[in-house]
Amino acid sequence: MRRAQTGGRVPLRGAAEGGLPGMVRGAFLLVVATALVACSDSGQTADRAPIVSGDVAMAGTLEGIPAHAPARFDFGTEASAARVAIWDIDVRPDGEGLPEGSGSVAQGRDVYNVHCVACHGPTGTEGPNDRLVDSEQWDDVPSTRTVGNYWPHATTLYDYIRKAMPQLTPGILSEDQVYAVIAYILWMNEIIPEDSVLDAQTLAAVVMPARDKFVVDDRVGGAGPVR
Amino acid sequence: MPRDGRTKLSRRAWITTTSGVIAAGLVKTQTDAIKLVAQEAPSDPTRVPGKLVSELGGRAPAEEPKRLVRAQTLSSSSRTPLADLMGTITPADLHFERHHAGVPDIRLEDHELLVHGMVERPMVFRMSDLMRYPQVSRIQFLECSGNGGGVYNRDRMPTEVTVQALDGLLSTSEWTGVAVSTILREVGVRRGASWILAEGSDAAVMSRSIPLDKVMEDSMLAYGQNGERIRPEQGYPLRLFNPGYEGNTSVKWLRRIEVTDQPTHTRDETSKYTDPLGDGKVRQFSLAMDAKSVITFPSYPYALPETGWWEIRGLAWSGRGRITKVEVSTDGGRTWVDAALQGPILEKSTVRFRHLFDWNGRDTVILSRATDETGYVQPTVEQLWDARGTRTSYHQNHQRAWKIARTGEVTFGLGELV
Numbered sequence: 001m002r003r004a005q006t007g008g009r010v011p012l013r014g015a016a017e018g019g020l021p022g023m024v025r026g027a028f029l030l031v032v033a034t035a036l037v038a039c040s041d042s043g044q045t046a047d048r049a050p051i052v053s054g055d056v057a058m059a060g061t062l063e064g065i066p067a068h069a070p071a072r073f074d075f076g077t078e079a080s081a082a083r084v085a086i087w088d089i090d091v092r093p094d095g096e097g098l099p100e101g102s103g104s105v106a107q108g109r110d111v112y113n114v115h116c117v118a119c120h121g122p123t124g125t126e127g128p129n130d131r132l133v134d135s136e137q138w139d140d141v142p143s144t145r146t147v148g149n150y151w152p153h154a155t156t157l158y159d160y161i162r163k164a165m166p167q168l169t170p171g172i173l174s175e176d177q178v179y180a181v182i183a184y185i186l187w188m189n190e191i192i193p194e195d196s197v198l199d200a201q202t203l204a205a206v207v208m209p210a211r212d213k214f215v216v217d218d219r220v221g222g223a224g225p226v227r
Numbered sequence: 228m229p230r231d232g233r234t235k236l237s238r239r240a241w242i243t244t245t246s247g248v249i250a251a252g253l254v255k256t257q258t259d260a261i262k263l264v265a266q267e268a269p270s271d272p273t274r275v276p277g278k279l280v281s282e283l284g285g286r287a288p289a290e291e292p293k294r295l296v297r298a299q300t301l302s303s304s305s306r307t308p309l310a311d312l313m314g315t316i317t318p319a320d321l322h323f324e325r326h327h328a329g330v331p332d333i334r335l336e337d338h339e340l341l342v343h344g345m346v347e348r349p350m351v352f353r354m355s356d357l358m359r360y361p362q363v364s365r366i367q368f369l370e371c372s373g374n375g376g377g378v379y380n381r382d383r384m385p386t387e388v389t390v391q392a393l394d395g396l397l398s399t400s401e402w403t404g405v406a407v408s409t410i411l412r413e414v415g416v417r418r419g420a421s422w423i424l425a426e427g428s429d430a431a432v433m434s435r436s437i438p439l440d441k442v443m444e445d446s447m448l449a450y451g452q453n454g455e456r457i458r459p460e461q462g463y464p465l466r467l468f469n470p471g472y473e474g475n476t477s478v479k480w481l482r483r484i485e486v487t488d489q490p491t492h493t494r495d496e497t498s499k500y501t502d503p504l505g506d507g508k509v510r511q512f513s514l515a516m517d518a519k520s521v522i523t524f525p526s527y528p529y530a531l532p533e534t535g536w537w538e539i540r541g542l543a544w545s546g547r548g549r550i551t552k553v554e555v556s557t558d559g560g561r562t563w564v565d566a567a568l569q570g571p572i573l574e575k576s577t578v579r580f581r582h583l584f585d586w587n588g589r590d591t592v593i594l595s596r597a598t599d600e601t602g603y604v605q606p607t608v609e610q611l612w613d614a615r616g617t618r619t620s621y622h623q624n625h626q627r628a629w630k631i632a633r634t635g636e637v638t639f640g641l642g643e644l645v
Binding site: 049050051052053054055058062063064065066069072073074075076077078079083084087088089090091092093094138139140141142145147150151152153155156159160163164167168170210213214215216217218219221222223225226227 | 301328341342349350351357360362405406411414415417420434487489492493498507511517548601604606614615616618
C-alpha cells in the first residue's frame with residue numbers, strides 16, 4: 001500500500017516520497033488472467049508477457065507506428081518507485097491507495113467546522129456549495145445526489161477530498177484530518193456511529209447505502225431499442 | 228475630419244492635401260503616411276491603401292462572437308456560440324470550457340506525464356519527449372455530457388433560449404498529439420490490465436477511469452489544437468482526448484496515467500456523470516456520446532424578416548462513428564426529408580447539414596434528427612423519457628425543435644410538441 005504523508009503535495013501535489021511504490025500492485029495482479037483489450041497478445045504465453053508493447057510485434061498495427069518503427073523509442077525517462085509514489089495518490093474501492101493514519105468523528109467535527117463549513121453549511125445541507133448530507137434513501141429516483149444516498153463507495157471521499165478540497169486550499173489537510181472529516185461526514189449521513197474511528201481498513205469496509213444501485217452502461221448504439 | 232468647419236474634401240483636394248503633407252516632409256515614414264491617409268480618407272476602401280501586415284491577426288472589429296459565461300466560479304463552464312459559426316471547426320478561442328477548479332498556469336518546460344501501474348517500465352515524459360514520438364492529427368468533436376441538460380424537464384421546457392445556451396458545450400477541433408497506444412506500447416502494458424486512470428494537474432486533480440480498449444483504439448495525448456499549441460483552457464500543454472466520449476473523460480492538464488485492472492470510481496464517475504434511470508438503478512460509465520443534431524439557423528433570438536427561401540442549417544455528430552443521414556422536418560415532425568450533408572464526413576466529428584426551405588409565413592415547428600453508421604437514430608424526448616425516466620441530467624441527445632411564429636420570430640419549440 002502506498003503511504004502519503006502530510007504536506008507532501010507541495011510542490012508536486014502528490015504524496016510525499018516514501019512507502020511502497022504503486023508497482024507492487026501491478027506485480028500482485030499478474031495472477032488476474034484475462035483482460036478485455038483490443039490488442040491481441042500475438043501468441044506469447046509467459047504469464048509475465050505484456051499485452052501491449054513494442055516487443056509484441058505491434059509495429060504497423062497501431063496508428064502512427066509504421067512497420068519499420070523500433071520496439072521502443074526510449075524518449076522518456078524511467079520513473080523510479082519513489083517518483084511514482086509522489087503522484088500516485090488515488091484511492092480505490094478496495095482500499096488500495098489509502099494512506100496510514102486515522103481520524104475520529106469527534107476530530108472530524110473540528111476539521112469540518114474550520115475548513116468546510118463556510119461552503120457546505122453547518123449540517124452539510126445548507127450550502128452554498130454541494131450538499132454533503134442526505135440520509136433519506138430512495139426507491140425509484142433520488143431527490144438529491146449526496147454522499148448519504150447516492151455515493152456508492154466511501155473510499156471516493158478520500159480520493160476526492162485529498163485531491164480537491166477545501167476548494168480554495170486543496171492539499172492543506174493531513175492524512176489524519178482527511179480520515180477525520182470523512183468520519184464526520186459519514187456520521188452526519190447516519191452511515192457510521194458517533195464513536196467511529198476511520199483508517200485504511202475501516203474506511204474500505206464501510207458499505208454505502210447506494211452501493212448496489214450502480215449498473216454499467218448498457219447503451220450500445222445501433223437500431224435497437226432506445227436506452 | 229478637420230475641425231475648422233470644412234465638411235468634405237473633394238477627392239482631388241484631399242489627394243493634393245495629403246500628398247502635399249507628405250511632400251512637405253511633415254510625415255517621415257510610409258507608416259505615418261498611411262495612418263494619416265486612413266484617418267482622413269473617405270469611406271471608399273478602393274481609394275485608400277489598407278492596413279499593413281501584422282504579426283497577429285484579429286477579427287473584423289464588428290465581429291464579436293463570444294462564449295456564454297453564466298457564472299464565473301471556479302467550477303464552471305462557458306459555451307460556444309454555435310449560431311455564429313460556419314462549417315464545423317470551432318475557433319480555439321471560442322471552444323467551450325468546463326473546468327472544476329479554474330485554469331492552471333503551467334509552463335511547457337515544467338510539465339511532466341507519469342505513466343505507471345500495470346506496466347513493464349513506468350516512465351516520465353517531458354513535453355519535448357512527447358513531441359518526438361510519431362504524431363497524429365484528427366478533426367473530432369468534444370461535447371460535455373451535460374450539454375442540453377436544460378431541455379429534458381417535462382414541466383419547464385424553455386422557449387426563449389439560444390442554441391448556444393442549450394447546446395454550446397460542443398466544439399470541434401483538429402487535435403494533434405501522440406496516440407495513447409504509442410505511449411502504452413512504449414511502457415508495455417501487463418497482462419490483466421483493463422482500465423486506465425487519467426489525472427489532471429489542476430487544483431481539482433480531475434480524475435477519470437477509461438477502459439483500456441478505448442484508449443488503445445483511438446485516444447490521443449493532445450498538445451495541438453487547430454494548428455497551434457492547445458490553449459490553456461483546453462489543457463495546455465497536454466490533455467487526454469477520447470474521441471466520441473463524454474468531454475469530462477478527456478482530462479486536461481494531464482499529468483498521470485495509471486494502468487489498472489479496475490475503474491477507480493472517482494467522484495466524477497460516481498457522484499457526477501452518472502444517470503439515475505428511474506427504476507432504482509444508476510447508469511455508470513455512460514461514456515459514448517450518442518448521435519445528435521441541432522439546427523443552428525434559424526434559432527432564437529433570430530426572426531425571419533420575410534417569407535420565401537431560407538436555408539435551415541445545423542450540426543450533427545455521433546460518438547460512435549460517422550453520421551450517415553440527417554433528416555429535417557418543417558411541419559412539427561409529421562414528415563421528414565433528407566438534408567444535404569457537407570463533406571468530408573469524418574468519424575466522431577461534426578457534420579454541417581443544410582436544407583432549403585420555402586417558408587410560407589405560417590406557424591410551424593422545425594426539427595432535425597441524425598442517424599449514425601451503427602443505425603442509431605437520434606430519439607425523441609418521449610423515447611428518452613420512456614427509457615430513462617424523467618430525471619437524468621446527462622446525455623440529453625434527443626431531437627431539438629424550433630418554433631417559427633407567424634411574425635417570423637423563432638423560439639425553442641419542443642414544448643409545442645410534448
